[in-house]
Amino acid sequence: MTAFEFAEGYSAYLLLVVLFAIGLYGMMMKQNLIKKIMGMSIVQSSVILFFIVSAYKDDATVSVIDYARGVTNPDLYLNPLPHTLMLTAIVVAVVTLGVSFALVIMIYKRFKTLHEPTLRELMK
């Protein structure tokens, strides 16, 4: 398999890994806490999409038996498990976002800034 074929075949996964890296970059390098939260959200979304992409099949449908399509060939149906798992993961991501915003509000009320170097200066 040449590098080009690899990139073509796994393009979605490669994109998601790049997305994961972008999120990590945002969390590490950005100095504003809200931007850090955005990075965190990107990381979580990339993982969620990773599961979804892993369940993708060409020309397949939802896992409800459809006699018109035929019931003997499993290639015609998607694996529904990753999607359902990711519903739970989305809930977790939303709750994490909620908690992080609550923390950011508390930080802003106390220090009147969300700029990390300034915060560190203020907390010495």
Next chain:
Amino acid sequence: MSDSNLPLLIPFTFLLAALFVPLAGSVRRWASQPLAVAAALFSLGCSVAGMARVFASGTFRHYLAGWQPPIGIEFVFDPLAAFFLVMITGVGCLVLIYSGPIAVEEILGKRIGFYSLAMLLLAGLTGMVVTGDLFNLYVFLEISALASYALIAVGDQRAPYSAFRYLALGTVGASLYLMGLAFLFMSTGTLNMAEMAAILPYVNQQPQVVVGIVLILLGAGLKMALFPMHAWLPDAYTNASSPATALIAPIGTKVAVYLMIRVLIISGFPAIITIISWVAAVGIIAGSILAIGQSNLKRMLAYSSVANIGYIVLGVSLANPLAFIGAVLHILNHALMKAVLFMSAGGIFSKLGTLDIFKLRGLPKKMPFTTAAFLIAVFSMVGIPPTGGFFSKIYLIFGAIEASAWVFVAAILISTVLNFFYFFRVIEFSFFKPYAKTEDPAQEQKSETLKMDEMSMSMLLSTLILAAAIVAVGVYNGEIVDNFIAGAVPGF
């Protein structure tokens, strides 16, 4: 293989209590703590009953809603889970008893929230231990993590920022775990631990399986604050309120270690454990050295936690029975020691008003019983015989010798010396340092005739019970290893 509700009952009790604690608290303010303690006691009873059953008739499971795996989620009560459950619920119960008076003192308006979140934390931790499904484990991991972010955010001025950093790194850890799980799921098509353990030997040469396991171990490492990934831990423990630290420090990070143990057992101890051993050995030394540099007592204890996580991870990753026993015994010991140390630190802060270890002079006179408990925990940390810490270190050292890993033996021994150094500094300053010379003789007179001013009864009692448990674990370590840990050792 019999069916039983016991494994489910333990996290479920905590979840239910997390709902009822605020309800009870809104009717009668004082009612939240007794209810939380009652829930913890009930779960402790369930854990002990389950443990008795595991050692009488072997592992038992509960299938959620009657769905058998691989379709359904199962809750497994095996020897290793039993050991962790009794430890978590036992320590959690005593910390909750301890937290009554000090919660009134430090977080008066937020008590109800504290107990509700504490229940949620314990639900997550116990759930992680009993579940037999890797995705279910992720959900429980996040429940416990979210509860601990909120618990840590209540504290001094800086606490929300420390909690934010913990949240950011903890979320990355969980995302890495989930990403790794995606790789494993894609190669094996199952999320059930037992089934994955059966399938993985056939596919463990595939690159995606190796990547998946590495990602999961990275995520677990972030959650447990293994050395280069420990940045969130010292701030979080230092700035949180005393009851929150006393609850999270002993048991929070240990369950991430449990996750690592499970994944390593499932994947049959892959070659990466060599790297993990080295990282852990560096962590042991680095954590100890960083602890020496601290002047805040809680911060010093936090860095010592980093070093002790190193011991545990080293023991697990050496992959031989002796080291594994040492690691599991050290998990128990460290939970007890850290609970006692953080609980007495909370008491010291409330009575002396400072945690600066250079200003602790007069501590033994003012709080003799707290100091006694603190001393026992310090002896165990350093590894002085009748206490438990000595025996777990001995097992770890024998395990390292069996693996012919002399560097790790040296790391453990050097770290013992460093432990001695930073803990006995506290003792030196509190016992032997001359009182500060002042011009005013009346002031000097006052410091010579300090009155006894101990922590309140419930705080003192729970601290002393845990301190006694440290000695008991040391004295009966043979029985504990033979009866409770030996059954949990996997085949290497």
